[in-house]
Structures are given as C-alpha cells and as structure tokens.
Amino acid sequence: MGTRGGDSTDRDSGTAELAYRLTAADVEEALRARARRTAAGRGQALMAPLTAAFASVVSLAVIRPPLPAWIISLVLALALGCWASVRGLRTMARRMFSVAQPYGQCRTVVDGGGMVTTAERASFSMDWTVYREYLETPGLFVLMGGDRATGVGVLPKRGAADPADVDLVRAALDQNLKRV
Numbered sequence: 001m002g003t004r005g006g007d008s009t010d011r012d013s014g015t016a017e018l019a020y021r022l023t024a025a026d027v028e029e030a031l032r033a034r035a036r037r038t039a040a041g042r043g044q045a046l047m048a049p050l051t052a053a054f055a056s057v058v059s060l061a062v063i064r065p066p067l068p069a070w071i072i073s074l075v076l077a078l079a080l081g082c083w084a085s086v087r088g089l090r091t092m093a094r095r096m097f098s099v100a101q102p103y104g105q106c107r108t109v110v111d112g113g114g115m116v117t118t119a120e121r122a123s124f125s126m127d128w129t130v131y132r133e134y135l136e137t138p139g140l141f142v143l144m145g146g147d148r149a150t151g152v153g154v155l156p157k158r159g160a161a162d163p164a165d166v167d168l169v170r171a172a173l174d175q176n177l178k179r180v
Contacts, residue, residue: 014111014112014168014171014172015109015110015111015168016109016110016111016160016164016165016166016168016169016172017107017108017109017110017160017161017165018106018107018108018110018155018156018157018159018160018165018169019105019106019107019108019159019161020105020106020108020156020158020159021104021105021106022097022100022101022103022106022154022156023097023156024093024094024097026097026139026140026154026156027093027094027096027097027100027154028089028090028093029137029139029140030093030137030140030142030152030154031089031092031093031096031152032089033135033137033140033142034135034142034144034152035089037135037180038135038144038180045085045089046085047085048081048082048084048085048088049078049081049082049084049085050081051081052077052078052080052081052084053074053077053078053081055077056073056074056076056077057074059073060073060074096152102121103119103120103121103122104119104120104121105119105120106118106119106159107119108155108159110155110168110169110172111172112172112175112176113127113128114126114127114128114130115153115155126153128176128177130145130151130153131143131144131145131151131153131177132144132145132177132178133177133178133179133180134173134177134178134179134180135179135180136170136179138157139156139157139158140154140155140156140157141154141155141157141169141170141173142154142155143155143173143177144180155169157169
C-alpha cells in the first residue's frame with residue numbers, strides 16, 4: 001500500500017479513506033449482520049433458545065406433566081432462550097466496543113493491498129489475508145476472519161467524506177474477499 005500514513009492529498013484513484021469514531025451501535029449492527037448471514041453466527045444465535053428448549057423437554061420428560069404444561073414450558077423456554085441470545089449479543093457488542101473505544105477518532109485508508117488505520121492512540125495495518133470474507137449492511141462494511149474465526153472488522157460508511165470512497169472500499173473488498 002503506497003498510502004500508508006500518507007495524507008489524503010496524495011491518494012491515488014484506487015484508494016479510499018474513512019474517518020470515523022466507532023460506536024457501540026456499529027459493533028452491535030456488525031454482530032447482528034454476522035448472526036443473520038453466516039452459519040457460525042446463526043449457530044451462535046440459536047444456541048441459547050435450542051439449549052433452553054432441550055433442557056425444558058428433558059425436565060418435562062422426567063416430570064411427565066399434562067400437555068398444557070408441556071406447551072407452556074416450551075414456549076417460556078424458547079422465549080427465555082431468545083431473550084438470552086439477544087442479551088448475549090448486546091453484551092458481546094459492548095465488550096468489543098470497550099476494547100475499541102479508547103482508540104478514539106480513526107482514519108482508515110483502504111486500497112487493493114489492505115487497510116491502514118491510524119487512531120488517536122494507536123495505528124495498525126492489515127493486508128487482506130487477515131480476513132476471508134465480508135458483508136455489507138446499509139451503514140457498515142463488516143470484515144470477518146471466516147466461519148471459525150472470531151475476528152470482526154467494522155468500517156462505518158458514514159466515515160467517507162466522498163460517496164465515491166464507499167464504492168472504492170466495496171471494489172477493494174470485492175477484489176480481495178468473498179462477499180457473504
């Protein structure tokens with residue numbers, strides 16, 4: 001990447017720049033999108049409701065209550081499991097955000113070779129081999145390390161000063177990563 005650490009004035013045409021401050025809502029949106037669109041995310045989201053339903057069925061099989069009790073218990077177990085899944089996702093988002101929050105305002109330069117992020121308290125560069133795939137939401141690009149990897153990168157589209165930068169980021173991601 002020829003633009004590592006350079007000013008936006010010396011950017012070439014294949015380079016995009018995003019300036020943003022990551023929010024907890026960004027991280028939560030990224031995790032929700034991952035949960036909807038990847039097998040690993042769906043498995044993680046369904047784990048709590050399925051575990052609650054299974055525990056309910058096993059305990060009811062031992063107790064052998066009448067049919068209405070079975071139905072009520074299963075509905076309550078599934079509702080509790082769904083609530084736990086949503087709550088767990090929010091907790092995970094807050095924890096991930098607490099790691100990124102101290103970095104403050106970020107400037108990320110993206111091109112065909114990778115990304116360079118310079119923040120108030122840190123800077124790092126990554127080539128595209130760090131991530132295997134990405135997905136796009138209305139407000140974000142979400143970069144993922146694959147089904148079994150927990151690494152998630154978040155690039156808010158609102159950070160683009162020029163709408164063409166969003167298209168350049170998309171083109172770089174399409175060229176180097178698999179779209180989910």
